[in-house]
Amino acid sequence: MSFNSFAQTLNYKIASLYIYNFARFISWPKNDKNTEFVIGVYGSTPITDELKRAVSGKLVGQKPIVVKIMTTLDTSANCSILFIAPSQDANLKKISEQYKGKHVLLICDKEGLSKKGASISIYLDEDDDYKTKFEMNKEYIEFNGLFISKSLLQLAAKVF
Amino acid sequence: MKQLLLHVNALIFLFLASPLLVCAQQDSAAIPPDSATMANMSLEQLLKLKESGISSQLESVLNSKMDVASKKALSLRKSPSVVTLITKEEIEKSGARDLIDVLRLVPGIDFAVDVQGNVSIGMRGNWAEEGKVLLLLDGQEMNELMYSSQQFGNHFDVSQIKRIEIIRGPGSAIYGGFAEYGVISIITKDGEDLKGVSATASYGQSARALGYRDVSLSIGNKMKDFSYSVAGFFGQANRSDNIYTDLAGNSYSMIGNSSLDPFNINIGIKFKGLSFRGIYDNFQTTTRDNYGTPTSQAYPNNFLSELAELKYDIKLNDKITLTPLVSYKNQKPWNYTGTALPQDSAYTLYNRTATQYRGSLTILYDITNRINVVAGTEVYQNNAIISLPDPQLFSNGTNTMHYTNSAAFAQVLFRYHIASLTLGARYDNNSVYGSSFVPRLGIMKKIETWNFKFLYSNSFRAPGIENINLSIDGNIKPEYTRVIEFEVGKEITPNMFCTVNVFDITTKNPIIYYVDTVASSTGNYEGYKNFPEQGTRGAEFDYRIKDSWGYLDLNYAYYTTAGKTVVPAYQAPGDNSMTLGFAANKLNFSVSYNATQNLSITPTVSWIGQRYGYVYYGMGLPYVKEFSPTTLANIFIQYHKGNLKAGIGCYNMFNADYEFIQPYNGSHAPLPSMSREYEIRLTYTLNFKR
Numbered sequence: 076m077s078f079n080s081f082a083q084t085l086n087y088k089i090a091s092l093y094i095y096n097f098a099r100f101i102s103w104p105k106n107d108k109n110t111e112f113v114i115g116v117y118g119s120t121p122i123t124d125e126l127k128r129a130v131s132g133k134l135v136g137q138k139p140i141v142v143k144i145m146t147t148l149d150t151s152a153n154c155s156i157l158f159i160a161p162s163q164d165a166n167l168k169k170i171s172e173q174y175k176g177k178h179v180l181l182i183c184d185k186e187g188l189s190k191k192g193a194s195i196s197i198y199l200d201e202d203d204d205y206k207t208k209f210e211m212n213k214e215y216i217e218f219n220g221l222f223i224s225k226s227l228l229q230l231a232a233k234v235f
Numbered sequence: 236m237k238q239l240l241l242h243v244n245a246l247i248f249l250f251l252a253s254p255l256l257v258c259a260q261q262d263s264a265a266i267p268p269d270s271a272t273m274a275n276m277s278l279e280q281l282l283k284l285k286e287s288g289i290s291s292q293l294e295s296v297l298n299s300k301m302d303v304a305s306k307k308a309l310s311l312r313k314s315p316s317v318v319t320l321i322t323k324e325e326i327e328k329s330g331a332r333d334l335i336d337v338l339r340l341v342p343g344i345d346f347a348v349d350v351q352g353n354v355s356i357g358m359r360g361n362w363a364e365e366g367k368v369l370l371l372l373d374g375q376e377m378n379e380l381m382y383s384s385q386q387f388g389n390h391f392d393v394s395q396i397k398r399i400e401i402i403r404g405p406g407s408a409i410y411g412g413f414a415e416y417g418v419i420s421i422i423t424k425d426g427e428d429l430k431g432v433s434a435t436a437s438y439g440q441s442a443r444a445l446g447y448r449d450v451s452l453s454i455g456n457k458m459k460d461f462s463y464s465v466a467g468f469f470g471q472a473n474r475s476d477n478i479y480t481d482l483a484g485n486s487y488s489m490i491g492n493s494s495l496d497p498f499n500i501n502i503g504i505k506f507k508g509l510s511f512r513g514i515y516d517n518f519q520t521t522t523r524d525n526y527g528t529p530t531s532q533a534y535p536n537n538f539l540s541e542l543a544e545l546k547y548d549i550k551l552n553d554k555i556t557l558t559p560l561v562s563y564k565n566q567k568p569w570n571y572t573g574t575a576l577p578q579d580s581a582y583t584l585y586n587r588t589a590t591q592y593r594g595s596l597t598i599l600y601d602i603t604n605r606i607n608v609v610a611g612t613e614v615y616q617n618n619a620i621i622s623l624p625d626p627q628l629f630s631n632g633t634n635t636m637h638y639t640n641s642a643a644f645a646q647v648l649f650r651y652h653i654a655s656l657t658l659g660a661r662y663d664n665n666s667v668y669g670s671s672f673v674p675r676l677g678i679m680k681k682i683e684t685w686n687f688k689f690l691y692s693n694s695f696r697a698p699g700i701e702n703i704n705l706s707i708d709g710n711i712k713p714e715y716t717r718v719i720e721f722e723v724g725k726e727i728t729p730n731m732f733c734t735v736n737v738f739d740i741t742t743k744n745p746i747i748y749y750v751d752t753v754a755s756s757t758g759n760y761e762g763y764k765n766f767p768e769q770g771t772r773g774a775e776f777d778y779r780i781k782d783s784w785g786y787l788d789l790n791y792a793y794y795t796t797a798g799k800t801v802v803p804a805y806q807a808p809g810d811n812s813m814t815l816g817f818a819a820n821k822l823n824f825s826v827s828y829n830a831t832q833n834l835s836i837t838p839t840v841s842w843i844g845q846r847y848g849y850v851y852y853g854m855g856l857p858y859v860k861e862f863s864p865t866t867l868a869n870i871f872i873q874y875h876k877g878n879l880k881a882g883i884g885c886y887n888m889f890n891a892d893y894e895f896i897q898p899y900n901g902s903h904a905p906l907p908s909m910s911r912e913y914e915i916r917l918t919y920t921l922n923f924k925r
Contacts, residue, residue: 096277
């Protein structure tokens with residue numbers, strides 16, 4: 076069955092690999108004392124298992140990547156990346172306010188959400204054969220003290 | 236008989252060979268990568284990925300955005316029209332000499348002759364020369380304003396084309412009164428495409444005469460927000476090397492009597508959202524085809540166009556783009572200002588200049604990711620003047636005519652999972668012939684590898700200046716067309732795609748040139764008048780394969796007038812299923828095979844079914860002839876290395892006796908085309924250093 080049939084939903088295997096690549100192409104502040112690179116997943120979403128598989132045994136710099144499920148929002152959980160499940164999209168603005176300046180990359184999975192609080196949003200492009208694309212909000216990301224490589228910016232379908 | 240067998244053998248070879256070429260290729264694009272492979276992919280590679288694998292070359296073409304059908308960039312399968320996209324690669328590899336060679340391979344399009352040797356276009360069995368198909372060159376309307384016609388045959392430079400987007404159905408709801416049956420939008424290479432200098436020299440020779448010799452030069456570059464392109468095209472050609480015989484039996488050789496000499500300069504400049512386009516097009520032709528008997532020598536029949544457009548895309552925010560546009564058009568079509576010999580006095584002077592000033596404002600508003608609105612307003616003024624030595628006056632008793640046209644249009648595009656929907660309409664108000672309103676509706680749906688389009692469109696043809704001037708009863712009105720289309724597309728594999736569509740066209744009040752034995756209320760015996768109805772219906776099929784080995788395109792078009800009303804002058808006498816000049820059945824086949832990385836071999840074949848046209852019978856009498864099916868077969872071999880592209884080819888390989896037939900009963904005999912022609916083409920490109 077082809078990806079563009081039936082559900083026409085995001086392929087989380089590909090999305091997980093995108094997230095791993097974001098971790099490689101975005102720089103976090105060097106004074107970070109954490110020994111692990113934490114990717115948090117907030118809300119119930121099938122991406123969790125795919126993400127665990129995708130980052131298993133991988134490093135960002137010298138730090139091993141770990142995936143943590145978060146049932147409540149905890150800004151002291153030392154996440155570097157926070158994936159927000161679609162069930163929490165309605166709270167995005169609030170979440171974004173909460174993480175302002177905390178050096179966290181907020182990732183969603185719906186087109187247009189990087190204009191509504193997400194740093195990056197991964198989505199399906201129906202007009203381009205249902206390929207997985209991503210949009211970035213450069214302003215949000217840099218405001219949170221993160222540095223995006225030029226090559227990553229060039230690969231984004233949209234930059235706000 | 237021997238020749239027929241040769242044709243059949245060649246066709247069989249091509250058809251049998253093509254599937255072998257296809258099967259010989261691994262369908263690598265269809266194989267989805269496994270998890271381990273994906274895990275090692277770069278982000279660039281992941282971006283090309285979908286679950287069924289990496290997008291194939293064909294899918295990349297199908298998904299490339301085109302905006303001719305909606306002014307909003309949409310993929311081919313989602314555009315709210317029956318569309319065809321022709322790429323630069325297809326044009327180059329086919330060795331097409333001109334637009335006729337390119338467009339003849341499109342289902343539903345064919346060519347016929349009007350008067351004074353002018354060859355123009357037919358769409359789905361309907362003659363479309365005068366204002367029924369809009370021809371755009373880099374967004375500029377190339378239809379001349381006096382009769383609204385287009386001129387084909389060594390007119391436009393095919394080597395500068397980046398792509399051609401074609402609506403094979405109506406486009407009036409966006410483009411107005413010239414887009415009744417279709418829109419052909421030619422997009423040439425811009426500064427970013429060129430980034431250097433390019434020169435192309437082409438030469439064609441038949442056994443008897445020069446076919447054509449053309450030179451194309453272009454330069455362009457892009458530096459940050461600024462880009463420019465300047466292209467020039469100059470040449471000479473003979474329409475044919477055969478003998479023309481008029482309906483009274485007079486004949487002459489077309490060699491040296493059917494010149495097609497282009498002189499075209501095309502300038503594009505862009506800085507951020509501001510863009511300028513300037514086109515100078517001086518198409519000089521000669522003809523001996525006249526009204527009554529042929530002239531004793533060739534006389535000029537020139538078409539001059541000067542066009543300029545300035546537009547500015549103002550991005551108000553992420554969602555709204557506002558585009559004000561002003562344009563200017565100055566044309567001298569069908570121009571002849573010399574002194575004809577006494578025996579050729581029927582070849583009349585024509586020195587009329589049409590000028591158009593146009594202004595428009597368009598807004599593109601992405602209300603949400605799924606709802607888009609395109610709306611705008613447009614005003615133009617057309618002026619025409621008759622200058623000496625042309626002694627005539629317009630029907631208003633003066634040597635000038637003026638009229639204005641104001642229009643408003645809107646289109647909403649909804650893109651939901653259940654289906655995509657386009658709703659649009661255009662309203663025009665003209666100071667001479669009143670108002671027109673044309674709505675359109677399109678429903679597009681994609682299910683797995685299938686896509687469906689249901690399209691209902693009204694369109695209209697605005698009377699041109701001469702339609703108004705030569706109105707037989709002084710009361711010419713726009714003609715209206717209703718087109719219903721249904722298309723099904725199927726992606727058979729990532730490398731194979733086919734579409735089938737059916738259409739039904741009904742034109743109310745078609746504008747027809749008419750000669751009567753009784754004077755009209757205004758005392759005229761001949762001129763333009765609105766007839767009751769004209770229409771065709773039919774089906775088109777298009778099958779494409781594209782892969783690393785090359786590409787294949789097989790298409791078939793069928794139309795019939797059965798069950799439709801046809802204007803008597805257009806009807807093929809004795810056959811109520813066909814119009815004059817256009818074959819009810821037409822089959823096109825092209826395959827391009829990359830023999831090596833640098834060498835491509837591209838045969839193209841058009842099989843044009845039985846046609847009808849008036850010819851000389853003898854004893855000074857014309858009669859309707861049934862023209863047997865014709866096969867036009869061509870081959871082009873292209874080699875490229877580094878900056879050089881070199882090609883050799885043969886057009887009309889079987890030396891078929893193909894003639895452009897007059898598609899109405901207008902007292903002009905079929906115009907012969909070129910016999911077998913050998914061609915050579917060299918292109919050298921020099922890129923600017925980065």
